[in-house]
Amino acid sequence: MMIESFLFYAFAGVAILSALLLVHIRNTARALFLLFVVLFAMAGLYLFALADFIAITQILIYVGGVLILLIFAFMLSNKELLADLQSTSGRFISLPNWQALVLVIAFLSLMVYSYLSWSQQMPQWIAQSEAKGKMILPTDNNIKVLGFKFMTQYVLPFEIISVFLMMTLIGAAHLSRKESNK
Structure with missing residues (x-):
């Protein structure tokens, strides 16, 4: 078996196994860690699909931005919110x-x-x-072309993504704020 095939199946196996564990785990901290593993494994699979820009974007935006904000919101949140998140049904289906x-x-x-x-x-x-x-060939310079497209033709969707990240930051700040005692 070639190393590429081994790496592909390793990334796919890690992504599938982590995703299955993610949906069945009750501990929120462990679920966030498994989401971290799933997102990295998916970035590896994007590399095999010759979508290098999407793999880098996956790591920068979702792992570096959204997931870190979720971890901060989890760490700073109160116990009632955690109890609501972890209350699940005991039945499988x-x-x-x-x-x-x-x-x-x-x-x-x-x-x-x-x-x-x-x-x-x-x-x-x-x-x-x-x-x-x-x-599209593996030797093509896709990132340079995508950079030009993002700053000209696709500037509106690019800005919508930045608004999405700002909303995530505001949501994390809202979840982490302390309630005043009245």
């Missing part, structure tokens, strides 16, 4: 869980169907891009 199970099965069947149909015949849009020579 309750009303919200069966809805999530239906969504997971739907997405899994969509992915299996896509894989089976794409392994037999390449989709039309991929075949056209390959014929025109517009395929």
